[in-house]
Amino acid sequence: MYLVKFLYTVFLFPPGLFILALLIFAWWRRRSRALARAALLAAGLLYLASIGLVSGPLVHSLEARHTPPTRVSGDVIIVLGGGATLDTPNLGTGGHLYGSSANRLLTGLQLHHKLGVPIIYSGGQVFATGGVEAEIARSILLSLGVPGDKIIAETASLNTGDNARYTAAILAERGYTRPILVTSAYHMERAVRQFRKAGVAVLPYPTDYQENIRRAFHHTDLWPTPVAAGQLTLALKEYLGLAAVNWY
Incomplete structure (x- = not known):
């Protein structure tokens, strides 16, 4: 069942479905090197943008900047x-x-x-x-x-x-x-x-933490998932916001 879940999660749903489609297109148009290379590049970028190995550390780097105080007080x-x-x-x-x-x-x-x-x-x-x-x-x-x-x-x-x-x-x-x-x-x-x-x-x-405090590599970090893609979007939005906070 775990293997079945892996197969349909990675290959039947976005973004894995789109990555697979780009790879098939690159193979189909392999005689047109420019098109094939563009499709492979797009597939590679989409893969990197949708794996926990990339998005996880980015989110973790934001979450690690503050920790809940041991003793909390306020009015x-x-x-x-x-x-x-x-x-x-x-x-x-x-x-x-x-x-x-x-x-x-x-x-x-x-x-x-x-x-x-x-x-x-x-x-x-x-x-x-x-x-x-x-x-x-x-x-x-x-x-x-x-x-x-x-x-x-x-x-x-x-x-x-x-x-x-x-x-x-x-x-x-x-x-x-x-x-x-x-x-x-x-x-x-x-x-x-x-x-x-x-x-x-x-x-x-x-x-509302998205990552564990002690983050460890797991093989699922290499699977392209919509969750990882969403986390990457969160991280990029925050880093853009941090860059803009001085004037907005």
Whole structure:
């Protein structure tokens, strides 16, 4: 069964299916050296872009920049959004948080139970097809027993820079001075820099890890998978964001 899973995962689904198609095309057009070489080059690049051996270390290099503190204290918890559906059925509200957003919210909830301090959830409606994240998060927190006066929904943010600027205004207005920042580990460095630009020093509390802390090679790191391709996209987006954070 493991061999069967390997075969259909690698060869029947993208990106492995596309790699195989490019290799077949290169063999079919082998007499046209230019076309064959272009197809082989495309297959090679697509393969490298979709294996854990490449994407894993890139994501790990981002996640390793911050670690959750052994002793955590603060007067407010800031949770950054990461996407939501618009009208999917949910208890008490329409819309669900995406996986990363839900992981961030769960960690924020755990910290709230530990410290008893308010939660600011920062996230608006980025796309017309998505939900207003902070409102969905507020409904979820209320259903889990968090008092309404302990929840602050920041609904205007469309990106990490907005998260920092709009949340900084809330902190100043309400007198919070020791915020704990919760976001995905791969996103934490960029978020910390944006908050620093907004004049806010935060205590980073990363969550939603995509890679193990002690990363070890496994043969599946050589399989082309959509998960690895997605991780590469995450890593490249963050490195581009880090390069742009000084002027945006």
